[in-house]
Amino acid sequence: MAQFSDIASRLEEQAIELPSWAFGNSGTRFKVFGTPGTPRTPEEKIADAAQVNKYTALSPSVALHIPWDKVEDYSALRTFANEHGVELGTVNSNTFQEDDYKFGSLTHVDPTIRQKAIDHHFECIDVMDQTGSRDLKIWLADGSNYPGQADLRGRQDRLADSLQKIYDRIGEEQRMVLEYKFFEPAFYHTDVPDWGTSYAQVAALGERALVCLDTGHHAPGTNIEFIVMQLLRLGKLGSFDFNSRFYADDDLIVGAADPFQLFRILYEVVRGGGYGADSGVAFMLDQCHNVEDKIPGQMRSVLNVQEMTARALLVDTDALTAAQDAGDVLGANAIMMDAFYTDVRGDLAAWRESRGLPADPMAAYAASGYQQKIAADRVGGVQAGWGA
Ligand code: PSV
Numbered sequence: 001m002a003q004f005s006d007i008a009s010r011l012e013e014q015a016i017e018l019p020s021w022a023f024g025n026s027g028t029r030f031k032v033f034g035t036p037g038t039p040r041t042p043e044e045k046i047a048d049a050a051q052v053n054k055y056t057a058l059s060p061s062v063a064l065h066i067p068w069d070k071v072e073d074y075s076a077l078r079t080f081a082n083e084h085g086v087e088l089g090t091v092n093s094n095t096f097q098e099d100d101y102k103f104g105s106l107t108h109v110d111p112t113i114r115q116k117a118i119d120h121h122f123e124c125i126d127v128m129d130q131t132g133s134r135d136l137k138i139w140l141a142d143g144s145n146y147p148g149q150a151d152l153r154g155r156q157d158r159l160a161d162s163l164q165k166i167y168d169r170i171g172e173e174q175r176m177v178l179e180y181k182f183f184e185p186a187f188y189h190t191d192v193p194d195w196g197t198s199y200a201q202v203a204a205l206g207e208r209a210l211v212c213l214d215t216g217h218h219a220p221g222t223n224i225e226f227i228v229m230q231l232l233r234l235g236k237l238g239s240f241d242f243n244s245r246f247y248a249d250d251d252l253i254v255g256a257a258d259p260f261q262l263f264r265i266l267y268e269v270v271r272g273g274g275y276g277a278d279s280g281v282a283f284m285l286d287q288c289h290n291v292e293d294k295i296p297g298q299m300r301s302v303l304n305v306q307e308m309t310a311r312a313l314l315v316d317t318d319a320l321t322a323a324q325d326a327g328d329v330l331g332a333n334a335i336m337m338d339a340f341y342t343d344v345r346g347d348l349a350a351w352r353e354s355r356g357l358p359a360d361p362m363a364a365y366a367a368s369g370y371q372q373k374i375a376a377d378r379v380g381g382v383q384a385g386w387g388a
């Protein structure tokens with residue numbers, strides 16, 4: 001197996017974008033619990049996200065959600081972010097919270113509503129031009145609840161047409177990533193339910209249209225690392241939304257429910273050339289913190305990704321290939337498990353210190369007094385957007 005010192009330099013390449021909405025209050029349809037110190041403005045969300053980067057050096061950018069993060073002046077928001085040591089990242093559109101979208105947005109039968117949804121994406125692209133963002137992320141709630149309710153084929157054709165119009169508008173340096181999700185809020189059919197549909201749609205558009213893989217958006221038991229492998233093989237994996245799930249779209253802390261699955265996914269990322277700044281694969285979190293504090297929740301998340309990345313990098317790939325080629329089933333499996341079971345926490349702590357970072361970012365944040373300060377300063381923080 002490789003040694004930690006062999007892989008340490010590769011860890012410097014890691015960047016995991018944080019979602020602005022992770023810092024707002026969120027919950028289930030039963031209750032949204034408030035957390036003291038919750039941000040009241042996009043600026044406060046960015047300031048909190050910057051804390052995660054300050055202690056971990058892992059999260060240099062923040063994703064925005066429009067209109068949840070709507071401001072008058074996006075250039076000023078960008079300057080504000082830069083002053084806090086972070087960039088503004090992916091812009092997420094929102095076509096799921098208006099009455100007009102009850103029966104769909106980019107797939108809607110009514111051309112007026114379709115155009116409204118397309119115009120919203122044009123607005124997001126205008127925002128990207130001001131924030132310097134590279135990626136436009138599209139997740140659609142479009143779908144139906146009952147067999148016969150909608151013409152599945154017609155909706156797919158209209159989706160293709162709408163996406164083409166949006167794609168035609170993005171700049172040379174910009175990309176579109178299309179996220180899939182197998183169900184919810186629609187329960188019978190979803191218009192972009194799986195990687196195959198997302199792939200078919202983006203492949204028809206061009207090279208700057210790619211798939212976004214949200215780890216929480218698959219049926220239980222799905223082999224997600226296989227999908228990662230295939231999309232990398234096809235050159236169409238644009239980004240990850242990391243989170244973890246026990247049952248559905250739980251949006252829990254990545255690596256909390258199943259660290260082994262995260263390890264397997266990251267192994268395929270590394271294997272397929274999807275790791276590192278030049279790979280074109282963006283790592284993002286897509287999480288909500290319903291009962292835990294949000295800043296430490298995000299910190300735990302990026303540290304979990306870092307830990308499993310380190311373990312994935314430790315896999316002795318030469319030995320693994322030799323074992324695979326020799327048909328050594330148990331030998332090959334043991335090589336993977338040796339890396340997975342390696343506790344890298346001590347090495348990571350020492351490595352952080354060697355780079356001027358706290359050995360234990362969670363403890364350093366807790367000791368900083370920031371949490372108490374925002375709890376005292378901010379009253380009436382806003383919801384992430386879901387309950388709004
Ligand atoms: C809804 O399932 C969702 O969680 C998607 O994963 C999006 O990425 C996110 O909301 C933000 O729109």
Ligand code: MN
Pocket residue numbers: 139179214241286
């Ligand atoms: Mn997502």
Ligand code: MN
Pocket residue numbers: 181214216217249286
């Ligand atoms: Mn989701």
